[in-house]
Amino acid sequence: AQSVTQPDIHITVSEGASLELRCNYSYGATPYLFWYVQSPGQGLQLLLKYFSGDTLVQGIKGFEAEFKRSQSSFNLRKPSVHWSDAAEYFCAVGAEWGRRALTFGSGTRLQVQP
Amino acid sequence: GAVVSQHPSWVICKSGTSVKIECRSLDFQATTMFWYRQFPKQSLMLMATSNEGSKATYEQGVEKDKFLINHASLTLSTLTVTSAHPEDSSFYICSASERQGDYGYTFGSGTRLTVV
Numbered sequence A: 001a002q003s004v005t006q007p008d009i010h011i012t013v014s015e016g017a018s019l020e021l022r023c024n025y026s027y028g029a030t031p032y033l034f035w036y037v038q039s040p041g042q043g044l045q046l047l048l049k050y051f052s053g054d055t056l057v058q059g060i061k062g063f064e065a066e067f068k069r070s071q072s073s074f075n076l077r078k079p080s081v082h083w084s085d086a087a088e089y090f091c092a093v094g095a096e097w098g099r100r101a102l103t104f105g106s107g108t109r110l111q112v113q114p
Numbered sequence B: 001g002a003v004v005s006q007h008p009s010w011v012i013c014k015s016g017t018s019v020k021i022e023c024r025s026l027d028f029q030a031t032t033m034f035w036y037r038q039f040p041k042q043s044l045m046l047m048a049t050s051n052e053g054s055k056a057t058y059e060q061g062v063e064k065d066k067f068l069i070n071h072a073s074l075t076l077s078t079l080t081v082t083s084a085h086p087e088d089s090s091f092y093i094c095s096a097s098e099r100q101g102d103y104g105y106t107f108g109s110g111t112r113l114t115v116v
Helices: none
Strands: A003-005 A010-014 A019-021 A024-026 A032-038 A045-050 A056-058 A064-068 A073-078 A087-094 A108-113 B004-007 B010-013 B019-025 B032-038 B044-051 B067-073 B076-081 B090-097 B111-115
Touching (some): A003 A087, A010 A019, A019 A108, A045 A073, B019 B090, B019 B111, B032 B067, B032 B076
Antiparallel strands (some): A003 A024, A032 A045, A032 A087, A056 A064, A087 A108, B019 B076, B032 B044
């Protein structure tokens, strides 16, 4: 069975600073990997996903993530954070595309200081 | 892009009544629908998986008679919370996927259920 670990429960960064959110996964084969963002009281919005190919994935809102098989990681990065990026971020891993539910990490709450 | 419409966004009901939540895939065929429950400041907890035209598969600990899931068409799935009680108050989110193609794991906007 797959699992996801997001080691950081809460991160605070200053507006304009760079950001890296960590995600480690456990899965026997090459997984499908996702990053979602959730604002309070809202559903989940897909930031980016990785299936195969180029290990550096570009997403929406200026986010990118890099798949590192050797480290079982899929960390999310943004070079310059905006106040509107404050939200909850979830990393997820999937298998059997479309047939089985994603397994989510516990989430990282991002706070942005002015 | 893929859109999943979830309604209602919020609902308040009296204890003992039933509430139906709808999820519609607007521009793709949702062969599989996943229903999640989310407690405050927590991650998503999978409740059940439903394939179009089949009975839902419930996760361990989820009462299938309380949380009725119907997935009769490729664009609509419903979750009915029967005889709701205050402990059923939560945030419910659906996620739709198609088995072939790029539209997978698209989430609805969630439903805040409050049982009074």
